[in-house]
Structure formats: structure tokens, C-alpha cells
Amino acid sequence: ETGVTQSPTHLIKTRGQQVTLRCSSQSGHNTVSWYQQALGQGPQFIFQYYREEENGRGNFPPRFSGLQFPNYSSELNVNALELDDSALYLCASSTGPKNSGANVLTFGAGSRLTVL
Amino acid sequence: AQRVTQPEKLLSVFKGAPVELKCNYSYSGSPELFWYVQYSRQRLQLLLRHISRESIKGFTADLNKGETSFHLKKPFAQEEDSAMYYCALKGGGYQKVTFGTGTKLQVIP
Numbered sequence: 001e002t003g004v005t006q007s008p009t010h011l012i013k014t015r016g017q018q019v020t021l022r023c024s025s026q027s028g029h030n031t032v033s034w035y036q037q038a039l040g041q042g043p044q045f046i047f048q049y050y051r052e053e054e055n056g057r058g059n060f061p062p063r064f065s066g067l068q069f070p071n072y073s074s075e076l077n078v079n080a081l082e083l084d085d086s087a088l089y090l091c092a093s094s095t096g097p098k099n100s101g102a103n104v105l106t107f108g109a110g111s112r113l114t115v116l
Numbered sequence: 117a118q119r120v121t122q123p124e125k126l127l128s129v130f131k132g133a134p135v136e137l138k139c140n141y142s143y144s145g146s147p148e149l150f151w152y153v154q155y156s157r158q159r160l161q162l163l164l165r166h167i168s169r170e171s172i173k174g175f176t177a178d179l180n181k182g183e184t185s186f187h188l189k190k191p192f193a194q195e196e197d198s199a200m201y202y203c204a205l206k207g208g209g210y211q212k213v214t215f216g217t218g219t220k221l222q223v224i225p
Contacts, residue, residue, distance in 0.1 A: 033213070042120075042202050042215035043160070056212050090160065103148055103206045105213060107160040 002027050004108035006091050012114045013081050021076040021111045023091030031055070032074040033105065034066060035090040043090055049074055050096065078113075086115045118143040118207045122216035129193050130224045137188040137219050139177075139203030149179055149186040150204040150213070160202070163188075173197070193223045 005024045013019050025032050031050045035043035045058035049068035063079040072093070078085055089112075092105035119142040129135055141147060151163040164172045166179040166186060177188045186203060203216040 035215075040125075040217070042122075042217045045212050045214065048212065058212070103213070104150075104162050104165065105152075106162075109159045 004091055004093050004106055006089075006108035006111050008111055009109065010112045010114075012116060014116050015081055015083060017081050017115075018077065018079045019081060019113060021078075021089050021091075021113075023074045023076070023093075023108060025072045025074070025091075025093035026106045028095065029093035029106065030072050030096050031094045032068055032072065033092045033094070034074070034076045035092065036060075037088040037090055037110070039087075046076070081115045083115050086113060088112050118147070118205055118212075118214045120203050120205050120214050120216035122201075122203055122219050124219045125217070126220045126222065128222040128224060131195055132192050135188075135190040135193045135197065135221065135223075137201050137203075137221065139186045139188065139216060141184050141186065141203075141205050143184075143205060143207045145207055148206040149177070150206070151175070151177055151186075151188050152202045152204055152215070154200040154202070156199070163201070193221075195223050195225055197221060198223045 004026050007022045033048040034046040037043045046060050047057040048055045052068045065077045068074045088110040090110045091108045094105050121140045149166040152160050153163040154160045175190045179186050200218050200220050202218045204213050206213045
């Protein structure tokens with residue numbers, strides 16, 4: 001059983017650029033959630049994908065967007081990067097909504113984004 | 117709206133002392149509560165969930181709906197318990213999980 005993998009692990013961008021972060025879900029999981037964790041804060045929910053559709057969104061602007069692919073992997077895209085977007089971006093996978101373990105999140109190690 | 121509050125950023129206890137990490141929540145419906153833990157250089161992982169009513173690594177947590185609390189307890193702290201602990205709540209129809217800001221537990225030998 002493979003866990004959640006994220007890439008890249010670290011990256012540096014400048015203001016105004018765009019970034020794509022990638023996530024492969026754990027084997028057997030079909031739901032992917034993305035979280036932003038700023039320094040000293042808890043993870044903040046960005047959005048969730050289930051069956052290749054956005055299935056809920058937190059308080060993030062539209063320049064944060066995502067995709068889920070048929071193999072359940074996912075991408076997080078951020079356009080027009082701002083300095084405050086510097087954070088650790090966590091991907092978490094889980095089973096579908098009707099599964100008894102559906103609410104348990106399995107996290108990746110994260111992608112640390114620095115915006116200069 | 118759902119909110120999770122962890123009032124302590126840092127909790128230092130001596131080895132063998134009891135531990136209580138506080139968590140209070142705000143949610144109008146029936147939430148599901150969790151504790152997640154992050155050990156040094158490891159990824160965030162589930163410690164326990166209230167519906168399981170189980171003890172993991174000696175930790176327990178009881179959901180108190182009257183006080184809207186879900187405090188994490190352990191009678192005797194061990195050095196390996198040193199980690200960052202996050203309380204989390206799931207409410208709503210989809211799986212949005214809201215996390216608190218976390219408490220760093222430091223167990224002093």
C-alpha cells in the first residue's frame with residue numbers, strides 16, 4: 001500500500017508567477033483534499049475533489065484552482081502568486097463519502113512554497 | 117461556521133506527569149472530532165477519533181457536547197509523546213475538516 005506522495009517538496013517563485021503542485025493519493029482512496037499551512041498555524045482547508053469534481057471549497061480566492069484525474073491524483077494550481085501564499089501545501093486523501101473511514105485524512109509530506 | 121480552538125501553543129510537562137491538551141469547538145450540528153499528531157520530521161497523521169472511543173498510545177479523548185470540548189489526555193507522559201498535536205472537526209455534508217492552530221507538547225526527561 002502506497003501512501004500520499006506530493007511533488008515538488010520545495011519550490012521558490014516570484015510574485016505574479018503561477019505554480020502547480022501535484023499529489024498522488026493513497027491506494028484505495030478516491031477523494032483528495034488540499035490544505036494550506038502557514039507558519040505557526042493549523043492546516044486551512046482549500047478545497048476537496050471527489051470523482052474529478054470540486055466537492056467543497058474553503059475561503060480561498062478563485063486564483064486557487066485544482067484538478068482531479070481518473071486515477072484520483074490531483075493538482076493544485078495557484079495563479080498570480082502573492083507573498084502571503086508562502087506556506088506548506090498539504091494534500092490529504094481519504095475514501096469516498098459513504099465509506100466508514102471516509103472522514104479520516106491521510107496526509108502527504110507537503111510542498112513548501114516560497115514566494116519572493 | 118465551524119471553529120476549533122486550542123488555547124495553548126506550548127505545553128511542557130515532565131516525564132511521568134499527566135497530560136491534558138485542550139480543545140474547544142464551535143459547530144451548530146453534530147460534529148466528528150479528531151486528534152492528529154505530527155512527530156518531528158514526520159507527516160501529519162491521525163491519532164484518534166471520538167467515534168472510535170479507543171485509547172491510542174495511552175491517549176484518550178472524550179467528546180463533551182455540553183462544554184463543546186474534546187480534550188486529549190494521557191495519565192503518564194513519555195518522552196516519545198513530544199510532538200505537535202492538532203484538534204480537528206468535521207461538520208457539514210462534505211468532508212471539510214477544520215483544524216485548530218495546534219499545541220506543541222514538550223515532555224521533559
